[in-house]
Amino acid sequence: xxxxxxxxxxxxxxxxxxxxxxxxxxxxxxxxxxxxxxxxxxxxxxxxxxxxxxxxxxxxxxxxxxxxxxxxxxxxxxxxxxxxxxxxxxxxxxxxxxxxxxxxxxxxxxxxxxxxxxxxxxxxxxxxxxxxxxxxxxxxxxxxxxxxxxxxxxxxxxxxxxxxxxxxxxxxxxxxxxxxxxxxxxx
Amino acid sequence: xxxxxxxxxxxxxxxxxxxxxxxxxxxxxxxxxxxxxxxxxxxxxxxxxxxxxxxxxxxxxxxxxxxxxxxxxxxxxxxxxxxxxxxxxxxxxxxxxxxxxxxxxxxxxxxxxxxxxxxxxxxxxxxxxxxxxxxxxxxxxxxxxxxxxxxxxxxxxxxxxxxxxxxxxxxxxxxxxxxxxxxxxxxxxxxxxxxxxxxxxxxxxxxxxxxxxxxxxxxxxxxxxxxxxxxxxxxxxxxxxxxxxxxxxxxxxxxxxxxxxxxxxxxxxxxxxxxxxxxxxxxxxxxxxxxxxxxxxxxxxxxxxxxxxxxxxxxxxxxxxxxxxxxxxxxxxxxxxxxxxxxxxxxxxxxxxxxxxxxxxxxxxxxxxxxxxxxxxxxxxxxxxxxxxxxxxxxxxxxxxxxxxxxxxxxxxxxxxxxxxxxxxxxxxxxxxxxxxxxxxxxxxxxxxxxxxxx
Numbered sequence: 001x002x003x004x005x006x007x008x009x010x011x012x013x014x015x016x017x018x019x020x021x022x023x024x025x026x027x028x029x030x031x032x033x034x035x036x037x038x039x040x041x042x043x044x045x046x047x048x049x050x051x052x053x054x055x056x057x058x059x060x061x062x063x064x065x066x067x068x069x070x071x072x073x074x075x076x077x078x079x080x081x082x083x084x085x086x087x088x089x090x091x092x093x094x095x096x097x098x099x100x101x102x103x104x105x106x107x108x109x110x111x112x113x114x115x116x117x118x119x120x121x122x123x124x125x126x127x128x129x130x131x132x133x134x135x136x137x138x139x140x141x142x143x144x145x146x147x148x149x150x151x152x153x154x155x156x157x158x159x160x161x162x163x164x165x166x167x168x169x170x171x172x173x174x175x176x177x178x179x180x181x182x183x184x185x186x187x
Numbered sequence: 188x189x190x191x192x193x194x195x196x197x198x199x200x201x202x203x204x205x206x207x208x209x210x211x212x213x214x215x216x217x218x219x220x221x222x223x224x225x226x227x228x229x230x231x232x233x234x235x236x237x238x239x240x241x242x243x244x245x246x247x248x249x250x251x252x253x254x255x256x257x258x259x260x261x262x263x264x265x266x267x268x269x270x271x272x273x274x275x276x277x278x279x280x281x282x283x284x285x286x287x288x289x290x291x292x293x294x295x296x297x298x299x300x301x302x303x304x305x306x307x308x309x310x311x312x313x314x315x316x317x318x319x320x321x322x323x324x325x326x327x328x329x330x331x332x333x334x335x336x337x338x339x340x341x342x343x344x345x346x347x348x349x350x351x352x353x354x355x356x357x358x359x360x361x362x363x364x365x366x367x368x369x370x371x372x373x374x375x376x377x378x379x380x381x382x383x384x385x386x387x388x389x390x391x392x393x394x395x396x397x398x399x400x401x402x403x404x405x406x407x408x409x410x411x412x413x414x415x416x417x418x419x420x421x422x423x424x425x426x427x428x429x430x431x432x433x434x435x436x437x438x439x440x441x442x443x444x445x446x447x448x449x450x451x452x453x454x455x456x457x458x459x460x461x462x463x464x465x466x467x468x469x470x471x472x473x474x475x476x477x478x479x480x481x482x483x484x485x486x487x488x489x490x491x492x493x494x495x496x497x498x499x500x501x502x503x504x505x506x507x508x509x510x511x512x513x514x515x516x517x518x519x520x521x522x523x524x525x526x527x528x529x530x531x532x533x534x535x536x537x538x539x540x541x542x543x544x545x546x547x548x549x550x551x552x553x554x555x556x557x558x559x560x561x562x563x564x565x566x567x568x569x570x571x572x573x574x575x576x577x578x579x580x581x582x583x584x585x586x587x588x589x590x591x592x593x594x595x596x597x598x599x600x601x602x603x604x605x606x607x608x609x610x611x612x613x614x615x616x617x618x619x620x621x622x623x624x625x626x627x628x629x630x631x632x633x634x635x636x637x638x639x640x641x642x
Contacts, residue, residue, distance in 0.1 A: 024417055028424050028453065035449045124442055135442050 054129035073102035190261035192268035199254025206247035251534035264339025351390030370438035404472025425453035480553030484536035491528025517578030555623035562616030577602035
């Protein structure tokens, strides 16, 4: 990744770290979540009062904690990439495991949030706010699960390239949440 | 012909083109029924005519895909086809099934019979015995092709092609599931119809296009493969959940409106990718291949697919728009240009490329073939515009003003007349194409400078 400047500098898409296919996936995912969030904000314009009323049912504190959890997890994945580039496989695995555990913590907190909504009798048909809430956070949660699987696969076959590819996906999951959290919970 | 079993493709292409002729002829009849509603109403009711038009389309395109696979897999995997006999048996089953379908539809034989009667689900109305025959034929085909590939070289083109073809066969199994609940029926129905044309068929399309680009432009295999993988990934990413754009109004939960709108909007991306791929390969290519007709069809295919499937698809894929346009002539406009651009042109491209080789007349002046391209492509584009205008007027009169369906149809008459005219151009083009690839023997031109393939 960093020695790209030393040797013959790669140009264009070849300069991207990891695998081109992962970047295609990441861009596609960002388009989908971006479109979802744009649609959410668009629909909110048609019913600002209803949307802010619905938002009061969300728990911004636990979502805030989840933000910290996921960003920390992303940091651990970055450390795993570093360790992997230095050739330390055990360290890489430990960092990846730690990142995945925080991913699980995120899912547990998220699950509690869903359980709470469901106990209040809120489902995706209650209000369009909740349709987007369940759809976007649900899609995101599925990506957290997929990310954990990818990190597990990477720790099974650790190479600097694989770690980069896995971490890139994980950072995307991170990034999506960091966009989702303020738009859905705070604004 | 490098491998003698490639000649199997010839039989498949001939059957495909015969069905192509049936399809466009039925199209012309239907086009006239739109102008004069009572035309042939006793002999071939509209719904039967439409079935023949759409079913013969799907069957000939598939037959063409099979032929394309029998042609390109030996070259790619450097291996003769596993069993020539099985390939012809497969074709015989398909022909028998097709004939059975046509006869059953036309005379409405065995109405209501579980095994022998038609099922009344558009596109999947084949009697059960035909469906079973299709599955047997597909299994024979997959066995034959997979064995060939397993024995030989595995390339990105054969990988993606096989992925697509296996997907086609497995998804077809959903056609056997016919729930009583109409919403569920439609839901599973799209597993076949949508996931074919907006998923697995795209994989077949991308791999055949990649093969043609490899042969016609002489660009490095490595470059072609990178594009192919990216296009295949984009097609599956957008196409699978893009199924949701059929779930807006059939009783499925509301979130499908957003999932369908968002993912299906992205379905334009792989089609743009295929168009960019074809043009970039031609620009980069060092080879001046003499088969200009095949190149014309390939570029035409990628371009018209982008407009027909991509742009015209996006036109009415957002649920807010589709709420008004659903099932109007907008859909017909999209359907015609999408199928023509993506899959008809693709088949005609590989046929244009393969036929001179199969018939030992390579290089071959294909001026008539190129004329047929412009006739068909021009006719189809004109048809798409007239139907789009008809659909726009229809949407306004019927969906906005709330006028009755048949009153609106009467007001669309002028568009239907123009559409019939463009239909004549398409049929003439089709006839000319078939004549061009089957008949002339003499018009040989000089071979271009064929560079060595850099593979």
